[in-house]
Amino acid sequence: MSPAVAAPRPEEALSLFRDVRARTEALVAPLAPEDTMLQSMEDASPAKWHLAHTTWFFEEFILRPRHAGYRSPDDRFAFLFNSYYVQAGPRHARDRRGLISRPGLPAVRDYRAHVDAALDDLLGRGGDPGIAALVELGCHHEMQHQELLVTDLLHGLSHNPLLPSYRDPEPMPVTEEVPLGFTGHAGGLVEIGHDGGGFAYDCEGPRHRTWLDPFEIADRPVTNRDWIAFMEAGGYADATLWLSDGWARRGQEDWDSPLYWWRQDGCWWTYTLRGPQPVNLDAPVCHVSYYEADAYARWAGARLPTEAEWEVAFRDRPVAGNFLDEGQLRPMPGGGPWGDVWEWTQSPFTPYPSFRPPEGAIGEYNGKFMVNQMVLRGGSCATPLAQIRPTYRTFFYPHQRWQMLGLRLARDARP
The missing domain is CATH 3.90.1580.10 (paralog of FGE (formylglycine-generating enzyme))
Incomplete structure (x- = not known):
């Protein structure tokens, strides 16, 4: 986030946080557990990893340093779900994220719920506006991963000979050519x-x-x-x-x-x-x-x-x-x-x-x-x-x- 930007109020940050987290869950809802493991190339990541990494971001940059009572459900998640933040510690190889079969999808969803509850508690106390600013950054970070989740899934599913659909097919409107001006x-x-x-x-x-x-x-x-x-x-x-x-x-x-x-x-x-x-x-x-x-x-x-x-x-x-x-x-x-x-x-x-x-x-x-x-x-x-x-x-x-x-x-x- 730009340092010149005014921080949102805690209640605004909390509302944004809940909305963003809900949308990520909605994007993953149509997927089978097997779909969430797809990693078709190094540039792409599995949907399950996106779910966990965006959660780790809130944990690493907000809850660990700012919430005195916070405890992670598993400290090993920091190694598995860090992406490229060298100063945050070592991380799992990017091209092998699709091999992280465990923790399973239910455990990753429990991890998300654990962090969500802790953020709700922290923001509910009001206080330091710096926390709300970091939550806002974390929400925009998760929005970026929503886009990546969708496009990474497209690439992964494209390798299936059955060419499955993520959403029901809908025809496009019939249009006329628009001259180039x-x-x-x-x-x-x-x-x-x-x-x-x-x-x-x-x-x-x-x-x-x-x-x-x-x-x-x-x-x-x-x-x-x-x-x-x-x-x-x-x-x-x-x-x-x-x-x-x-x-x-x-x-x-x-x-x-x-x-x-x-x-x-x-x-x-x-x-x-x-x-x-x-x-x-x-x-x-x-x-x-x-x-x-x-x-x-x-x-x-x-x-x-x-x-x-x-x-x-x-x-x-x-x-x-x-x-x-x-x-x-x-x-x-x-x-x-x-x-x-x-x-x-x-x-x-x-x-x-x-x-x-x-x-x-x-x-x-x-x-x-x-x-x-x-x-x-x-x-x-x-x-x-x-x-x-x-x-x-x-x-x-x-x-x-x-x-x-x-x-x-x-x-x-x-x-």
């Missing part, structure tokens, strides 16, 4: 970053000035219809469109379409949390890497926006759209800049001027990841709405595809 922006000296009002992560600030040359940004994201045109034009086979690292990755992983796509009976299909479905031509393209997005933009005679351009272009637009709250769990046609898919920018995830991470293990939340990753903006159909604000920066490595990742075009303003 661009809106111009004058640029100049602008301010971006969080201003200190309301919750924000440390990496969203400090607010600072930056220069933008005049630019144009697309009025809609790139759609599946657009992407199929790129594929049919040989975009995946034209090395001149690709960054060198991207071309190498394309060859290593045999990319010729977005993740989860396949050709069947002359049509493109995709796997979703609602099961296999025909690709909706007018929905935003999803599950494409930065390398693919950059190649597409070059093919289209455009480029990816910078994160400053994206923020300036859309920060005055109401934050509303197809988020996790809507329950669609897939991009839908006709949306705006918010929701549906995260949109790649050409900006590396680096610190803003004068950035300083918080002291202690909490300072490991974002700061140590500020290298070799790219910023995305806007949120997705798997992102809780409460997470999103105009300054929110998420970040992924340029080769990653399993998240709900798409793109929007930009270009330099025409004279």
Whole structure:
């Protein structure tokens, strides 16, 4: 959390805490115990681990140091469910989380209930506003893991030949193609970053000035219809469109379409949390890497926006759209800049001027990841709405595809 942000009142933090914890349980409710053990790759974690790790976060950073009477049900959980907080102690190997069959799912749910009761007790006493601020941070941390839980589950279930559905299939609306248009922006000296009002992560600030040359940004994201045109034009086979690292990755992983796509009976299909479905031509393209997005933009005679351009272009637009709250769990046609898919920018995830991470293990939340990753903006159909604000920066490595990742075009303003 940004140090400039005022702490919520204890009763506000408690209400948020209960709501967030309930949503995580609701997301896991349709799963069989076997589903909660799936770990299909190192980047993904089992749903059971997400349940436990988010609980450990509250225990480690709030209950252990701030609740004198708190006792963990099992001190070994700190080793099993720490993620990357080096200062918090040793941790189980990330790529072997799917091998943690014990504690079982009932024991993990008991762990959650134990921590929930202790947090209720601590916040019910009021007192130190620093506790409420840490609870708020823990809630936003759990919201991030709600998104990861959903996308990790999608990746895990995609390896099942039966292609099971997490939610009942529902057809998408029949829509018409929306022509691609661009809106111009004058640029100049602008301010971006969080201003200190309301919750924000440390990496969203400090607010600072930056220069933008005049630019144009697309009025809609790139759609599946657009992407199929790129594929049919040989975009995946034209090395001149690709960054060198991207071309190498394309060859290593045999990319010729977005993740989860396949050709069947002359049509493109995709796997979703609602099961296999025909690709909706007018929905935003999803599950494409930065390398693919950059190649597409070059093919289209455009480029990816910078994160400053994206923020300036859309920060005055109401934050509303197809988020996790809507329950669609897939991009839908006709949306705006918010929701549906995260949109790649050409900006590396680096610190803003004068950035300083918080002291202690909490300072490991974002700061140590500020290298070799790219910023995305806007949120997705798997992102809780409460997470999103105009300054929110998420970040992924340029080769990653399993998240709900798409793109929007930009270009330099025409004279």
